[in-house]
Amino acid sequence: MTVLGIETSCDETAVAVVTADKRILAHKILSQVDTHAEFGGVVPEIAARQHISSLDHLIAATLKEAELTMADIDAVAATTGPGLVGGLMVGVMTAKALATASGKPFIAVNHLEGHALTARLTDDIAFPFLLLLTSGGHCQLLEVSGVGNYKRLGTTIDDAAGEAFDKTAKLLGLGYPGGPAVEREAAKGNPDRFKLPHPLKGKPGCDFSFSGLKTAVRRLAETCVSERGALYEDDRADLCAAFQQAVVRSLTDRVQRAVTDFRSRHGAKSYPLVIAGGVAANKAIRAALVKLATEEDMIFYAAPMELCTDNGAMIAWAGLERLLVTPTLNDMDVSARPRWPLDENASSRIGAGKKGAKA
Incomplete structure (x- = not known):
């Protein structure tokens, strides 16, 4: 099983292709650090525009490096939250479009779960x-x-x-x-x-x-x-x-x-x-x-x-883990979520609103 992962939750546009036997076939990150450096931090609107202008080219380059086409991909996973909603929407809508056009499932991934499961991609860690x-x-x-x-x-x-x-x-x-x-x-x-x-x-x-x-x-x-x-x-x-x-x-x-x-x-x-x-x-x-x-x-x-900071490999792997647990999974009805705690039963420490508790 092979999954294409897309990460656009903040200021890095990242794409990767990962297999169920823990091989990273391709892994590309386009950083926006230089763009945001003059502002002393990330500007959400600028970040979203950069994702829009870069993501399709990065996906094409990643698939080329992996020597695959969308026909070889079993699912498309994308960070769906938490994060900057403009960037999330770019990644989610691009992933859904790819999934729909190729007839593959879309897997909504919690950005924090991507980080949480990275150790299982790189090491043989059990729960x-x-x-x-x-x-x-x-x-x-x-x-x-x-x-x-x-x-x-x-x-x-x-x-x-x-x-x-x-x-x-x-x-x-x-x-x-x-x-x-x-x-x-x-x-x-x-x-x-x-x-x-x-x-x-x-x-x-x-x-x-x-x-x-x-x-x-x-x-x-x-x-x-x-x-x-x-x-x-x-x-x-x-x-x-x-x-x-x-x-x-x-x-x-x-x-x-x-x-x-x-x-x-x-x-x-x-x-x-x-x-x-x-x-x-x-x-x-x-x-x-x-x-x-x-x-x-x-x-x-x-x-x-190289996998500590935001990257597409962790999103592809988290999507794979979710798909292996639920083989019929397809999250086409899931929208971008600026707030998405991993433990949704935990009480909020720093505020909550219509979008849910802060992560």
Whole structure:
């Protein structure tokens, strides 16, 4: 079985072809980073227009690289939510058109499920497993018991970790995207020069909070400017190092509590601890979680760097997983959803409306 996957939920247009035996036949990503960099973040309208102008060419190039035609594809999967609704609509409508024209089923994929199941594409991981999903828009701890079977253990009550990285980079004048920029600066800095809070560390539960940490960085930066007349290179490096250290300590504390919660239901067996999403590319965070997994007798897994950020392969694979569970699946009646929590039974931490709870 072979599935074409389309990802357009934010600022990357991505297409891939993946088979049921876990081969990525073709994998292409067209980044919009340079387009959005001058604005310091993603502009939804510009992102949607870029998807419109690029997606059909990218699909054609991906099929050519895979040496396939639509006749060889068994289903078309597309990110249907959560995300920027303009971009989602471009991907969903293109996928539905392809599926209709070729007589193949359309599979609606939750973007978060794509990240959650990536480890099963790259490694032989069985259910259940504990997942830390951390990216620019999401920061959650989830118990993954099967395809479509997710229990949320914790989520952010304000900013996601990746969002905090981006905003910290912006206020320090490091540009966009912020995550890699902060990590590069942190490698040059002294993490102990500035004292920053470690949000919710030691508190009950598994939720996250990064808004206050970002504010603390801003106040320290303002103090540096008032005392030294400007924000110098060493100030930026030391602030980034302290910020990254605070994020690492907060994440490991929350994950450790989630391990305890997870084991209360599944016992002391050595289960997988999986980290996914764009922030999973951060080497300091990976190293800390590898250490934690070893101490807690968990088996650490992380997606390869090229599959941490948004990509079409994870969407194709999630579509495949769903199709293998329900061979007659066809989601032609499903529309783009800007909000789509993985655990739809979990209470909303940060608001809800007509479109549902925030992810």
